[in-house]
Amino acid sequence: MTLTLFFFYLFSAVLIPSAVMVVASRNPVHSVLFLILAFFNAAGLFLIAGAEFLAMVLVIVYVGAVAVLFLFVVMMLDIDFAKMRKGILQYMPIGAFIGIILFLELVLVAGSWIMLPEIASSSAMPIDNSISNTKALGQVLYTRYVFLFQGAGIILLIAMIGAIVLTLHHKPNVKRQDIADQVARDPKKAVEVVKVKSGEGLQ
Amino acid sequence: MEFIVSALDYLLGIPFLGWGENVGFIYKGLLLLVALLIFIAFILLADRKIWAAVQMRRGPNVVGPLGLFQSFADLLKFVFKEPTIPASSDKFLFLLAPFITVMLALAAWAVIPLDYGLALADINVGILYILAISSLSVYGIIIGGWASNSKYPFLSALRSAAQMVSYEVSIGFVIVTVLLLVGSLNLTDIVIAQSEMGLAYMLGVPWMNFLNWFWLPLFPMFVIFFISLLAETNRPPFDLPEAESELVAGFMVEYGSTPYMMYMLGEYVSIVLMCALTVILFMGGWAAPLEIAPFTWVPGMVWFILKVGMVFFMVSIVKAFVPRYRYDQLMRLGWKVFLPISIFMIFVVALVLQLTGWGWNGGLA
Numbered sequence: 001m002t003l004t005l006f007f008f009y010l011f012s013a014v015l016i017p018s019a020v021m022v023v024a025s026r027n028p029v030h031s032v033l034f035l036i037l038a039f040f041n042a043a044g045l046f047l048i049a050g051a052e053f054l055a056m057v058l059v060i061v062y063v064g065a066v067a068v069l070f071l072f073v074v075m076m077l078d079i080d081f082a083k084m085r086k087g088i089l090q091y092m093p094i095g096a097f098i099g100i101i102l103f104l105e106l107v108l109v110a111g112s113w114i115m116l117p118e119i120a121s122s123s124a125m126p127i128d129n130s131i132s133n134t135k136a137l138g139q140v141l142y143t144r145y146v147f148l149f150q151g152a153g154i155i156l157l158i159a160m161i162g163a164i165v166l167t168l169h170h171k172p173n174v175k176r177q178d179i180a181d182q183v184a185r186d187p188k189k190a191v192e193v194v195k196v197k198s199g200e201g202l203q
Numbered sequence: 204m205e206f207i208v209s210a211l212d213y214l215l216g217i218p219f220l221g222w223g224e225n226v227g228f229i230y231k232g233l234l235l236l237v238a239l240l241i242f243i244a245f246i247l248l249a250d251r252k253i254w255a256a257v258q259m260r261r262g263p264n265v266v267g268p269l270g271l272f273q274s275f276a277d278l279l280k281f282v283f284k285e286p287t288i289p290a291s292s293d294k295f296l297f298l299l300a301p302f303i304t305v306m307l308a309l310a311a312w313a314v315i316p317l318d319y320g321l322a323l324a325d326i327n328v329g330i331l332y333i334l335a336i337s338s339l340s341v342y343g344i345i346i347g348g349w350a351s352n353s354k355y356p357f358l359s360a361l362r363s364a365a366q367m368v369s370y371e372v373s374i375g376f377v378i379v380t381v382l383l384l385v386g387s388l389n390l391t392d393i394v395i396a397q398s399e400m401g402l403a404y405m406l407g408v409p410w411m412n413f414l415n416w417f418w419l420p421l422f423p424m425f426v427i428f429f430i431s432l433l434a435e436t437n438r439p440p441f442d443l444p445e446a447e448s449e450l451v452a453g454f455m456v457e458y459g460s461t462p463y464m465m466y467m468l469g470e471y472v473s474i475v476l477m478c479a480l481t482v483i484l485f486m487g488g489w490a491a492p493l494e495i496a497p498f499t500w501v502p503g504m505v506w507f508i509l510k511v512g513m514v515f516f517m518v519s520i521v522k523a524f525v526p527r528y529r530y531d532q533l534m535r536l537g538w539k540v541f542l543p544i545s546i547f548m549i550f551v552v553a554l555v556l557q558l559t560g561w562g563w564n565g566g567l568a
Contacts (some may be wrong), residue, residue: 075345075357134331
């Protein structure tokens with residue numbers, strides 16, 4: 001138990017400063033890298049909480065795929081920092097105003113949120129400690145919540161198709177390689193072997 | 204402060220001094236690390252020797268008998284050279300990137316079982332851990348390419364980002380088919396499952412263990428996994444991030460000396476890791492190919508190392524005789540060929556398991 005405490009403090013001590021640095025760092029690439037560090041340590045905290053599947057999926061999906069694409073985009077942006085900082089004083093009041101409102105809302109929600117004792121005692125899915133975390137999640141996801149799960153999947157699929165349709169421009173005059181076409185070509189039809197007499201050439 | 208003492212004990216405890224209860228985790232880790240690095244040194248030499256043999260050269264043959272100590276000589280050479288850091292680079296990230304590559308490649312070895320019960324950490328989600336760690340290895344390349352602040356490394360970083368993310372998808376799906384058969388994410392379970400069911404049992408010759416392994420029932424996935432392995436580790440014919448004829452050396456252009464060596468080391472460690480993963484998923488891990496007398500005398504770890512060597516031989520020979528892919532061909536192969544095939548195979552495997560009830564302890568069906 002004490003060992004988990006040690007790691008809890010370790011992960012937290014890295015997580016919070018790196019989360020702050022995501023916002024505070026001057027270089028956007030550094031921001032994304034700090035975001036990745038934050039994700040990574042959050043995964044460590046998940047592990048300590050016993051949610052091993054969530055921890056691994058957080059790393060695979062967010063760090064391994066989403067953040068790579070973030071980094072991909074941010075690296076290619078050509079950002080002029082001097083220009084970006086020019087209007088900062090002008091926009092500061094409105095930004096601070098929105099920030100304060102969001103913070104107050106958070107405080108109100110967190111402060112006034114209580115859980116009925118009846119709900120806590122009769123939660124829908126009691127935790128079974130005899131099977132592993134991954135198996136338990138799978139058993140719930142694919143039985144009780146299968147329609148919701150598949151529904152979420154279909155929504156994501158439609159979003160993906162939408163993004164592709166919006167960005168795909170099929171230019172008609174571009175030469176494309178069709179591998180099947182190339183493989184199916186018959187050498188007898190493609191090449192003509194001609195016997196040429198010396199000194200005469202082809203007509 | 205008690206928890207700090209207990210953490211130190213867990214990491215550094217020595218049983219015969221009576222200080223802790225178990226052997227410190229760091230010592231086991233160090234033992235694995237040293238063994239792995241020596242193995243890598245000879246794997247590197249083997250790679251060069253095989254490549255040379257295909258081209259009818261002799262390969263490295265000067266340092267030590269048959270050139271056996273070439274890798275150690277190279278190590279000394281790299282370490283004693285002066286590291287150059289480009290003036291306009293992001294210096295911290297520039298030096299961090301090779302470390303990330305090496306550290307991630309080595310970290311994944313923590314869950315690899317070399318023999319029954321011989322894994323540093325035999326965790327329940329072993330295979331997910333390996334997927335997670337190997338999906339991070341792209342950062343070593345991207346950060347190095349960006350921090351160099353130079354054209355070719357940057358191009359290479361972009362290429363590798365797209366390449367590694369695409370092939371991870373098909374690797375993930377191949378692993379899913381294996382998991383369907385086994386019903387567990389634990390690597391030890393995956394190996395044991397391969398010796399407890401399969402074609403040899405159906406034919407009534409359970410001692411022909413190699414027929415039980417998953418390479419046979421999942422042969423298409425085995426091929427896809429092998430090719431994706433090459434793409435994931437940037438091996439030829441998919442070594443586009445470092446294509447020396449177009450990008451000089453890709454993300455490693457600005458690197459020299461020890462940082463360069465760390466990149467090379469990380470690359471080879473992850474290649475051997477992927478070979479080990481192939482052995483665990485498809486070739487029965489530490490199990491002997493025939494369950495009869497002379498074969499079962501050999502310890503499991505020896506079989507494991509032999510099998511890893513065999514897969515590495517295939518990886519190495521591909522480098523020698525397959526020409527490099529063009530970038531659009533690489534993307535086509537990943538997204539238009541492997542992805543549909545592997546998704547289709549998941550449905551086929553799941554259907555067969557559901558209908559027949561095969562699979563280890565019923566598998567996931």
